[in-house]
Amino acid sequence: MRADTLDYHLPDRLIATRPAEPRDAARLMVCHRDTGRIDHRHVRDLPGLGVLKAGDLMIANRTRVLPAHFHAIRTATAGQVRGLYLQADDGQHLQVMLETRGKLRPGEHIAFTTPPHDTTPNQAPETAALELTRSLGGGRWQARYLGDEPVPSLLSRIGQPPLPPYIQKARKARDEPGITADDVQRYNTVFADVPGSVAAPTAGLHFTDELLARLARLGIHRRHVTLHVGLGTFMPVRADTLDEHDIHEEWLQVPADTLAHLARTREAGGRTLVVGTTSVRAIESLPEPIVSIEGDYTASTRLFIYPGAAFRYRFTDMLLTNFHLPRSTLLAMVAALPGVGIDRLHAWYAEAIAHEYRFYSYGDAMLIV
Structure with missing residues (x-):
């Protein structure tokens, strides 16, 4: 697959330089793979969308961003x-x-x-x-x-805080302050407690303690993984084809409790909502069968998921993710989801641009169900 198939044009005005306030006020584009329907909502609406049910499992990355x-x-x-x-x-x-x-x-x-x-x-x-x-x-x-x-x-x-260069550049172009004290808090999730990342797992930035409590009352189980975000996540594809791209290694840990919940959710017929591409990379890097893993699973991964790769999704039933940069490995990962593909993903991004969603790390999100 050619890397330039991951290109698209984004107006500069749609690059988010500040996060939504409060966090769960970010907009949410809900994309239904089975029917093709698109709903325009907000992250705070997640418990009432009717796509999650009691017994489902939510996986999120608890890594904390270093002041790197x-x-x-x-x-x-x-x-x-x-x-x-x-x-x-x-x-x-x-x-x-x-x-x-x-x-x-x-x-x-x-x-x-x-x-x-x-x-x-x-x-x-x-x-x-x-x-x-x-x-x-x-x-x-x-x-x-x-x-x-x-x-x-x-x-x-x-x-x-290691804010991405495009945020710093956009702030400068708009005569906004550079890195501020607010970024120390807002460029981390509310559940971040394992320091080690040099970029935020941005889909998790949208959750508040109140939203997490509402999901828990709905019967949604929440468990965590840790993947320290590094070059493997944010380096763009510079090769002509995705097959030629050499992805960098990232450290991950999946606790034994998370492994057990993944197995039980599968056995009970529940589904897994994965929050962010870094969480996808962590759980989809697990060896098979996961019931044979003793204790916490700790490893380094070079997993690169893209359309046409010899890869099969095993645990990602639904994905909550931000809108990603052109020619990024994250965009390729989303396109590789069953029922998505690069053409459909381009159509979704065109829809988001037409509705003026805010893009990238501090931007809005999409939910793929």
């Missing part, structure tokens, strides 16, 4: 560096994405700084620094961490 965006300076030149922490290879070596003017070189040192402000644009460097050891391509670097403060503690003190 940081600023630094090149110690040799004092040039400004914008960085994104990706992962720790071990206690001393990290992977980061770096953006700066000029060419970075192995052996170079960059020192962390506090976020710059208009009144103090040139911040004093921190004692912690990185020694660049190897370029991994595409702006990614392996680096040796030079500092006594643990990296999570350092990031919590000087880091910022």
Whole structure:
């Protein structure tokens, strides 16, 4: 399948720069695969749509987004560096994405700084620094961490929420403030409690404690997975065909209790509503049969779901998901759902654009039933 089949045009005005307030006030486009009907509702309407029933299971990703965006300076030149922490290879070596003017070189040192402000644009460097050891391509670097403060503690003190570049660009174009204190809370779900992601599982951002309580009263069981969102989720497809795309690895854990509920729901004839493509990637990466798994299932996954791949959905009966970027692996995953396909997905996106839904991480959602 050619990657350009995942392209579409989105007017810039439909890129959401702020989340809905409250969270469940986001609009919800309900797409019925069996009849082709499309309903235009809101996320808060989910319990009353008639698509969920007592005994159904909802799976959501409980990962918490790290304040992974940081600023630094090149110690040799004092040039400004914008960085994104990706992962720790071990206690001393990290992977980061770096953006700066000029060419970075192995052996170079960059020192962390506090976020710059208009009144103090040139911040004093921190004692912690990185020694660049190897370029991994595409702006990614392996680096040796030079500092006594643990990296999570350092990031919590000087880091910022890693809002996607398109949000920051759109805010700047609209003369809106950049990253704010509100983003610390709103770029995480209300059930996020396992730190490790560098991007939010955005479909989960729409849930409030009140909405979760209403679903529970309806008899909907809720269980969690953890998939730490990294490059595998948000890197675009740059190859000409999807078969050629090399997806990055992401860490996941499915608790034993979630495994047991998945099995019981299947046995009882219930259905599973999966919240977000990261949750899909976690549960669809499970080995078969799941009843043979002892304890929590922990693994890394390179699962890439796209139309035409040798893959069969096993657990995803319904999907709640945001509207995704063109040429993204997430768009491909949604198109691969039974009864969807790329043509139907394009028609749904055209419908959403015509009705001026808000797109991407802070945008509205669609429910595929």
